[in-house]
Every structure is written in C-alpha cells, then in structure tokens.
Amino acid sequence: MSGNSFGNLFKITTWGESHGPAIGVVIDGCPAGLKLTEKDIQKELDRRRPGQSTLTTPRKESDKVEILSGIFEGMTTGTPISLMVKNKNQKGRDYTELKEKFRPSHADYTYEMKYGIRDYLGGGRASARETIGRVAAGAIAKKILKEVKITATIKQIHKATTQKEMIQAILEAKKSGDSVGGIIECVIKNVPVGLGSPVFEKLDARLAQAMLSIPAVKGFEIGSGFGAIELMGSEHNDPIQKKKGKVVTLSNNAGGIVGGISNGMDIVFRIAFKPTATIFKKQSTITKTGKNTTLEMKGRHDPCVLPRAIPIVEAMAALTLADELLIQKAVK
Amino acid sequence: MSGNSFGNLFKITTWGESHGPAIGVVIDGCPAGLKLTEKDIQKELDRRRPGQSTLTTPRKESDKVEILSGIFEGMTTGTPISLMVKNKNQKGRDYTELKEKFRPSHADYTYEMKYGIRDYLGGGRASARETIGRVAAGAIAKKILKEVKITATIKQIHKATTQKEMIQAILEAKKSGDSVGGIIECVIKNVPVGLGSPVFEKLDARLAQAMLSIPAVKGFEIGSGFGAIELMGSEHNDPIQKKKGKVVTLSNNAGGIVGGISNGMDIVFRIAFKPTATIFKKQSTITKTGKNTTLEMKGRHDPCVLPRAIPIVEAMAALTLADELLIQKAVK
Amino acid sequence: MSGNSFGNLFKITTWGESHGPAIGVVIDGCPAGLKLTEKDIQKELDRRRPGQSTLTTPRKESDKVEILSGIFEGMTTGTPISLMVKNKNQKGRDYTELKEKFRPSHADYTYEMKYGIRDYLGGGRASARETIGRVAAGAIAKKILKEVKITATIKQIHKATTQKEMIQAILEAKKSGDSVGGIIECVIKNVPVGLGSPVFEKLDARLAQAMLSIPAVKGFEIGSGFGAIELMGSEHNDPIQKKKGKVVTLSNNAGGIVGGISNGMDIVFRIAFKPTATIFKKQSTITKTGKNTTLEMKGRHDPCVLPRAIPIVEAMAALTLADELLIQKAVK
Amino acid sequence: MSGNSFGNLFKITTWGESHGPAIGVVIDGCPAGLKLTEKDIQKELDRRRPGQSTLTTPRKESDKVEILSGIFEGMTTGTPISLMVKNKNQKGRDYTELKEKFRPSHADYTYEMKYGIRDYLGGGRASARETIGRVAAGAIAKKILKEVKITATIKQIHKATTQKEMIQAILEAKKSGDSVGGIIECVIKNVPVGLGSPVFEKLDARLAQAMLSIPAVKGFEIGSGFGAIELMGSEHNDPIQKKKGKVVTLSNNAGGIVGGISNGMDIVFRIAFKPTATIFKKQSTITKTGKNTTLEMKGRHDPCVLPRAIPIVEAMAALTLADELLIQKAVK
Numbered sequence A, B, C, D: 001m002s003g004n005s006f007g008n009l010f011k012i013t014t015w016g017e018s019h020g021p022a023i024g025v026v027i028d029g030c031p032a033g034l035k036l037t038e039k040d041i042q043k044e045l046d047r048r049r050p051g052q053s054t055l056t057t058p059r060k061e062s063d064k065v066e067i068l069s070g071i072f073e074g075m076t077t078g079t080p081i082s083l084m085v086k087n088k089n090q091k092g093r094d095y096t097e098l099k100e101k102f103r104p105s106h107a108d109y110t111y112e113m114k115y116g117i118r119d120y121l122g123g124g125r126a127s128a129r130e131t132i133g134r135v136a137a138g139a140i141a142k143k144i145l146k147e148v149k150i151t152a153t154i155k156q157i158h159k160a161t162t163q164k165e166m167i168q169a170i171l172e173a174k175k176s177g178d179s180v181g182g183i184i185e186c187v188i189k190n191v192p193v194g195l196g197s198p199v200f201e202k203l204d205a206r207l208a209q210a211m212l213s214i215p216a217v218k219g220f221e222i223g224s225g226f227g228a229i230e231l232m233g234s235e236h237n238d239p240i241q242k243k244k245g246k247v248v249t250l251s252n253n254a255g256g257i258v259g260g261i262s263n264g265m266d267i268v269f270r271i272a273f274k275p276t277a278t279i280f281k282k283q284s285t286i287t288k289t290g291k292n293t294t295l296e297m298k299g300r301h302d303p304c305v306l307p308r309a310i311p312i313v314e315a316m317a318a319l320t321l322a323d324e325l326l327i328q329k330a331v332k
Helices: A038-048 A096-100 A108-115 A128-145 A163-175 A203-212 A225-230 A306-331 B038-048 B096-100 B108-115 B128-145 B163-175 B203-212 B225-230 B306-331 C038-048 C096-100 C108-115 C128-145 C163-175 C203-212 C225-230 C306-331 D038-048 D096-100 D108-115 D128-145 D163-175 D203-212 D225-230 D306-331
Strands: A011-016 A022-028 A065-067 A081-086 A149-157 A182-189 A217-222 A240-243 A246-249 A267-273 A283-286 A292-295 B011-016 B022-028 B065-067 B081-086 B149-157 B182-189 B217-222 B240-243 B246-249 B267-273 B283-286 B292-295 C011-016 C022-028 C065-067 C081-086 C149-157 C182-189 C217-222 C240-243 C246-249 C267-273 C283-286 C292-295 D011-016 D022-028 D065-067 D081-086 D149-157 D182-189 D217-222 D240-243 D246-249 D267-273 D283-286 D292-295
Touching: A011 A128, A011 D022, A011 D081, A022 A128, A022 D011, A038 A065, A038 A128, A038 A306, A081 A128, A081 D011, A108 B306, A128 A306, A149 A163, A149 A306, A182 A306, A182 B225, A203 A217, A203 A267, A203 A306, A203 B203, A203 B217, A217 A225, A217 B203, A217 B225, A225 B182, A225 B217, A225 B267, A240 B283, A267 A306, A267 B225, A283 B240, A306 B108, A306 C306, B011 B128, B011 C022, B011 C081, B022 B128, B022 C011, B038 B065, B038 B128, B038 B306, B081 B128, B081 C011, B128 B306, B149 B163, B149 B306, B182 B306, B203 B217, B203 B267, B203 B306, B217 B225, B267 B306, B306 D306, C011 C128, C022 C128, C038 C065, C038 C128, C038 C306, C081 C128, C128 C306, C149 C163, C149 C306, C182 C306, C182 D225, C203 C217, C203 C267, C203 C306, C203 D203, C203 D217, C217 C225, C217 D203, C217 D225, C225 D182, C225 D217, C225 D267, C240 D283, C267 C306, C267 D225, C283 D240, D011 D128, D022 D128, D038 D065, D038 D128, D038 D306, D081 D128, D128 D306, D149 D163, D149 D306, D182 D306, D203 D217, D203 D267, D203 D306, D217 D225, D267 D306
Parallel strands: none
Antiparallel strands: A011 A022, A022 A081, A065 A081, A149 A182, A182 A267, A217 A267, A217 B217, A240 A246, A283 A292, B011 B022, B022 B081, B065 B081, B149 B182, B182 B267, B217 B267, B240 B246, B283 B292, C011 C022, C022 C081, C065 C081, C149 C182, C182 C267, C217 C267, C217 D217, C240 C246, C283 C292, D011 D022, D022 D081, D065 D081, D149 D182, D182 D267, D217 D267, D240 D246, D283 D292
C-alpha cells in the first residue's frame, strides 16, 4: 500500500534515494535451492548502468551489488535476499535552485504536496536509480523462469524507426538540451499455459501495472492493442489449431493472454515512454512558496531513457511472471 | 492472489457465474456513516444492463440488487456490505457444442488448461455478468469520492468517430454476425492532489491494472499516451503556474498524474477495446480432446461492448480512487 | 485490513449481521476439482447450530446453507465460492433498551466509538452468528487437508473437568442467569512436515491469531504452553529419534511446531474462553449519552459458548492449515 | 506470505542471518515529517544487546545501526526506511557438528525439511539476531504512538517471582549448562479507543500473532486470560462507568480490548517463554542422514532469553499499534 513492494509470493521491496548512502531491494519468497552469485545480478545491473555510450547520461556509476542475506554456500535458502548498491558520485551538481523550484513534469510538486517534505537531491525515490533494485531482483526472478525468454527492444525513438535514425534523434535531442521518448516492445517466449488469474489479477492487467510503474511510461498495449479497434471480430479472433501435437493460435492478436491467462503463445506488448522531463531549456514553474518563476537546468542529463529502460522492462516482466509461476504452483 | 479482489483499504471481492443462482460482491472497508440504499446501486446497474437499445444484446435481464449486510437504518456501519443479484433467464441457448469446443479468443481454452474444469455455460466467471459486482461496488465508491466527477465516453467504434457513424458501425456488425471494438476515454475532475503512491502503486499504474482487468481491453494510455513519443521534451513538459490562487499546469500531457501521484489537474486516460469475441461466423478451433474442428455459434450476442462498458470503466476508476483516498488519509 | 478476511491463498471473507437478511462467506482460492455439495457444508453447520440440547441457547435456527457460485457439476472450479445462510427468527426480543445502553463486556461501546454507529440488534457483526461463515468455509478447507485430522474437545468448564460436572456447571449457570467459560483443546494429527513460515507467519503465530479471533477467547497456548516455565531446558527439549523409519520426538513440548514450522508431530494447543458476556443479572453501565445507569437483560441466552465453539475452533484450524498447505506448494 | 513482513500500513520486512554480512529491516509506510536519527534507534538496540550483564550471553556485539534511506535532513520523508546492522564476531564457535546433527527443539530439522537447505551457522534466520530488525523498526513505531506507553516486565523466571530469586534461577541454570523460561507481562497505557478491527483482525488476535512470532514463546493471554475460566460471567464482566468525564470500566478483565477493539483501558497481556533450546547437556537427536546419535554442545549460551526479550515484546506491541493507528485514520 505504501507502494514500494511488488509481487505476492515472489515479493520485492525496493528502498533508497539517489543521494542517500545506498539503494537496494529485499526479495522475499524466492524458493530455496537456486544457485545465485553476485555475478548473476551484476550482469543485469551493468546493462542498465549509465555511462555506457554517448547516447545515455555520462555519469560513471559503478553500481556494485552486494548480497547481504539469503544465500548460503552459493544457494538460495528460502529466506529474504537483501541486495545493496552503495551510491557514489553524489556531488557535482548544485541543487540549491531545485530546493526552491518544482521541475515541470517531475515528481517534485506532487511529492511535496503528498508528504509535505521532499528529498530534492536527484529526485529522491523518483530518481531512475530506484530501478536498480528492480533490475537486481529481476535477475533472480529470471532464475525461476528458466526456459521462459524475455526480450525487450526499442521500436521507435521520437519519429525514428531505424537504428541509425534513432541514434541520430537522441544525439540531436542531446545537442539541443532537449529530450525524446519512444516505444519499447517486449516479447516473452516459452510461457507456460495457465499463468495469471481471472478478473482483477489478469496477467495482462498485472503487466500493465508493472510497466506503468516504470518512470516515464504513458501507455501499454498487448497483442493487437490500440490497433484492435480497426479490426472486425472475425479478423481479430485468433483461430485455434492443433499443429504437430501442440495447441496454437493461427494469429496472435491476443498477445499470448486470453481471459487474463496465458495461452502458450508469445506474450507481446508495447510500452510508450514520454520524453525525459529533464531538459536544458527555460521552463515556467513555481517556487515552493507559490510564486511564478522560470527554471533553466544545467549539467548532465539523459536525453532519452529507452536504452537504459530495456533491462528494467525485462526485469518487471520477469518479476510478474515469476510471481505468477509460484501462484500457479499453489493452485495446481 | 486468486484474483477476485480489488483494492487495499476499500476492498471488493466479486463472485458468481452467469448461469449460477446469483452473482455478487462483498465490499470490505467502506467507512461508516454513509447513506446508502439499494436505489443508489440500482441506478448504476441499470446503466450497464443489456436490452436497453437495439445496439446491445437483446437479453432482458432485470439485475435487481439486494443489500444483504453492512447497512443499518439506511447507513453504512463500517462492516462488510454484501450485494447480490439473482440470475434469471439462464435458459434458451444450447451449450452442448460449447462443452466440447473452445471458442476462439474466449477464455474457454485457458480456463480449461489452468483449472482442468470449466463452466461452459455462458462463460462462467469470464462472462460479462461478472462486472455487475464491480458496477454495484463502484456505486458505493462514488459516495466516498464526493465531488470527484468521473465521466467515461465512447470516442471511436471501429473506424467511426461521430455518434451517427458509430451507431451505424454497430448495426452493421450485428447484421453481419460480426463485432466491433473501439476506444473509451475517461476524464476525472476535481481530483485531490496527492493520491497514489510512488514506485509500484503509482496511481496511473493502478488505473492501468484496473482497466486491463475489464474484459476485452487491449490497451491503456494516460495523458499524451502513445502520442507522447512524437513530442520533444520541451513540448511535452507541462509548465506549472499559479493562477487565481491555484497551482495548475498550462498543458496536461501528464494526464493529471506525475510521478504516480495526482497533481490536481484532470485525470485523462483512454482504453482500447477489441471487438467482442462472440461472432456468428464459422471459425477454426479444436475440441476438448484436441481435434481440429470448426465452430459456428448461433443466437443472440453483443456486437459491441462499449456502450455497456461505460459504467464499468467508471466503476473501476471510482474503486481505484476511493481506495487511494482512504490510503491517503492514513498517511497524512 | 478491514478485518473480515482470513488467509492468503485460501482466503475467506465473511459478511452479515445476525438481524440482517442473511449471513455468508466468500472463499477465494479454493483449488479446482474438489467434489463439493451443500450437504458437505451443512453437516458442519449443524454442529454449531444452537438449540441442539438444553445446554445451549434454545433458539431454533435452521441455518440452511446455499451455494451461490464456484461449483459446476458438483466440482469446485477454482473460482470464488459464495455461501449464504438466510437469517430467520429475528424477532422476539425487544432491543429498545440496548439501543441506548452499552452491555458490559460486549462490543457495543467499542463499535460505537470506532464507527460512530452500531447495529444494536443482536450484536451485529459481533454476534456469534458471524461464525457461520467460518464454519461453512472450514468445511471446504477440510477437503483440502485430506488425511489431516482436526479434533477439538472441551477440557474444562468453569472449575469442572468431568463431563458430568461440566454439564452440571452449565445448567447451574443457566438457572442463575449467569454464565461460565472454559478450555478447549485442539489436536491435529497427520500434519505434513514443513507447514508455516519463519519469523512473522510462524504456524503457531497464525493459529494464535486464528483462535483469538473467535469471540470470547482470552488465551492461547501451544504444546507445553504456560506450563513450559516450570521446566528446565533439559526437561523441555524434545529429543529427536528415528523410529520405524519415521523421524519423531520422544516428547512433544513443542506441540508439533518448531521455529514456526510443523515437525510432523501432533499439533496440540489450548484456548481459554471467558464466560459469555450476556447474563441476566443487574449490571452497571452507561447510556449512549454518557449517563451512568444499570442494565438487566431478559430473554434467552447461551450460558456457555464452548459446546458450540468446537466446530468453530476446528474450522479456524482447518482454514489456517489449508492456507499453509497451498503456500507450501508454491514454495516447493 | 513468505513470512518476513509484518503490518499492513506501517509495514516492516526483516532480513539477514546471524552469520551473514549484515542484518536489517525495511520499514515501508512510515508517515513523513517525523524527526528520526540513528541515535533514536540505537537506544532501543542497546537494550536488546547481549553482553550487558552476567545474566545474558557474554558475546560483545556492538550492533551499530545505519540508516540507509528514507530520512532527509533528519526527517522521515514517507519513503522506505532501510536500516542495517553489520554482523561482527562471527567466528569462534565450531559449527562442524551442527552441519550434520539437528539440535533438539531448534528450527534445524524443520528448516531442513521445508527448504531442503539450511544455514547451520548460528541458526540462520531462526537466530535471535533476527529480532534486531524488529527492535529497530519498533523504535520508529514508538514515534508514531506518541503518548502511548508500552512497558514489558518479567513476572516470573522458572519458579521464581522476586527479582533476587529470578537472578538466582538464571545463574544456576547457567552454571549447570541448562536453561530456564518465564513470563513477561506487557502493559500499554494511554491507548486511544477504537484501535483494531472486528472479526479476524481483532487487536488482541493481532497481538497474539505478534507475540507468538517471537522465538521461544509458547503462550499468550490477555486480561483475565486463562484465569477467566474460574470466574462466573457476573464476576468477569467489566462494569462500565463514567468517572470524571471519562468512560472507564471498574475492572479490566478484558485487558483493554472488547470485541477486538481497544476500549481505552490499559491493554494488559502475558506471554510464556519456554526455556532456551540451547543447553550444554547430552541430548538425543538424529543426523542429516537420519541416524540416531547424541549431541553435546559447548561454548557460550544464553540460559534465559527473557531479559533480552523485553525490548522485543515492546517492539512487536509498538509495531502492531502503530499499524492499527494508521488503519484507524483511514477509516475515520
């Protein structure tokens, strides 16, 4: 309810602010007997780390994960797994102005209104660093999913759809102190039939929540998605067939989920990311005391979150499916 | 986890199948002291009832709600409110064929795989009748929301966008035994600032789950939504201003929610509904024993769910906001 | 959180007041494929029904259960099972005085303070009739538990320990318009090893909550219980031995649960019930408006709840174990 | 469900094993705007630390708490508070024998059976060190409770009831390599009326769970407790009176809770602790491979947990009440 936990049986709680001593996650409900090392987790964290190319934020963060509990002689024990990444490189930017002014389209104003207090250093909990915990936990979730294969890819950046154009779009945004958004598509293969629950915890409903919980996401669609509305039912229905001993559908407008439950076909969904809120152009806003003013931020920034969002999308999908796999075992 | 409950503090559990004795909902966590009569609930139920026009399914269902508990001398007492609607008119259709064949794009196959058993009469829990409980509970949620105003409207049916065209599109689908989908937009006015929680229980993430839990929904977008990707950050950011003593944003690409928390602007989201799966054309499918076959359904059907989905969308929005309102009181 | 639900995976929500139209329970999470008829449930309800002997309240309640959902062709389908018992015989007692005066040691005053409103007819939710839903749900839980055998017995009534003395004690209390309490012991045989979770959801901790949730319960002890304090560690520790291929402990001071997890020995716990609060002697109390007064109730009453509490204790134990059994399946 | 979390709105998750790198807790749902320093927490931790007298275990553990998140400029921000205590002094005892043999009345056997793996160093999660997280979180819960005053005291050790006798009993147990248990009573003053929820989340039921979750606890009783059974209803009922403008009961057999809801009188409950399982006498047990054997442990040990359990009892009471206080705010 306080919003920092995800999952029912495979349950994570993330904690930490970007400018505090550390950031981390506790995973409760991971089955015992899985081999797990810091290396398994570090591999995923390295994928979301900034400073990997000219396209993303130039910060050099090492983001070194430490396993603090839950592992004994290299194996999970069924007890909570606590993971921590110490924060570094916290200085350098001057946050004086942000103490007094709310950045447009950031969580500054809403946090201040909700809590009456706000960590204005780097966005506090609303920082992208919060997702470190999700990616770390996702690495463990993937161990449970075994042959299930989750792959997120960027389909569009601003108006660009080829890789070359997309890189160009990001570099241009960077140059002009502006930012761009785009679309990520996620495909999940080898999904067991039967994951998800009817009514409120439909698998697609849970994935929608999981994806909308990622910063900057504005939309989610599964299978035919918004395109469904231009099809007639007779075009949209997926015919069922037995082929080589396996039940398949001849089309996949459902996106792998029917009635909220996986049907064994690929799960396919798309997510819309808005352009990053941090830009270096002058913007209208108000001060903490309610006076109209302008804000012009300086320093480093990420003109496009999508390259770094890929492992986060995959992690959230993995966390959702791992949880549903455990639930399914209980029901069977 | 079993999927039939929604909400944390204002919590509902729906139950019932379309062809069982009754269908209903238990609301736990409704504050004491609200005036509530069956009439308040019936009003909302009547909006979702089929048989109101030539556009929707011709069934005559009376859907009369009975309050079984939680009300004393016309007031809520803080104890669970149990609502029941008896099922009528359950005969008439021959379900023999559906016992053996899975309807394409219905939950038949996935339910059978998940549970090893399935109520093939009218779709069981996957029936649209399940939403009766939601609408009934939503009527109570609205009492808590007071001045908050939730309005869902149909924006598009198939390719039609004017009312006349939309009616035409539905009638044509009906005539040809086919079906159509469309888009519903929901606008919520007078939302208090501060609803929603950071990270996993962002208000927009919860609304996404709520909407994707409605049968036939394939997509959700908030504010700028998928359109966000064609804007630069400098175009997308909503400038903040104090106007006549009130903090507003000059645009509303956020759709009323920033960092997962309501900012006081209108909440605006859109939902994509696929065309109804029930159509009267011959379709490929398999039998329960795994043989390829065809299915051609007959009888009555709803060529388009959108007219009846309006109160359901509003109910799910009301349930989400009522829950968040109570949570917000706890935190303050 | 609103208190009317119990369980995580095998989850029940009870609803209804003693003088409302009906009372009931929704069970969500019952696995599919179990044979279930109203008869299975009625059998258990009949055990808790008053009016069975001269020892308990003379009301003639038929308490006929109706299954409203979740069963198809005699089998559970994995969807919510809704059970309802209509209330009868609601008239006869004059509640005018109770509208204005709080009965000592009843929930009248605390409900009024918490909710600002209270159903003064028969105690509302605090009525013993609320337990109908628990017993009905417990009958289903027992189906999951299979060979697990739960038996509750009365060990003591007031100061009496033989059956003859106990009957005498109840009859005397009845005659004098007074009431008596006692001790129920519950023994659970054939418990699988490994039920329960470490730390906060220890099996004994959950049983303690389950038992203290029964009206009139003032104490819970497991295994050696309060007697443990008179033993030295060397006397209290249960030696482990392999006997005939089975791991056992030579004593069972643990009461079948070690570190919160079942060890395969019998689970044994005892529960203290206070004397019923309803008595026919003059008592000091206050009015709703805060004036000191006296109250002398008349009519029928139950001088001792223990005979009727037996199936309730068994039901709560069954609900706890069934939930843990499903959880254990998820973890394995 | 995985058992390491406690609370609904004020929710904690503890993690860590005694011989891992660290031990800790995440508190989610702490309201914003509370002053909080490491000193506030350290003060409580120091109360549970061993090595404070000759009566308890001679280990010198510094147990220094670090706040890793959730605090900004000395104030809580409404985001998760992560607390960590690094483990020290992990060597010294030889655990080779414990790798192969199950200690009687410890969680060794049940953990091994449940998880198929067990951290045999110092008991893993079943170690008393796990309670560090609870005590640390309890220090924060107390900030919310303000004028509510929770005091736990030792009432009996083995058969001793005076302080001098109790010290003697512990010293004798220590000398003989044996152990003793006892009774702790907890009194909570200035409790607001209305805390707790009807039916399954009665305040006393939640306290029972909270207390039984503490290692070595075998029994819980509230108010008259097991003594209730020797009283007639007319003796047990607590007369209500208005005295000096305040509603009180003339006796407090209820122990401050009626119908599961606090009535404003002192909450009074007692807890039975069994003698510590670790003793230095030869005991019968089995090996991991199922052979009968004996075990004779050596080294340091705690002959009686009660002195160190006092802050743990208080912490669990504080966590329960803080959670209920927030719930009550939501409902009002």
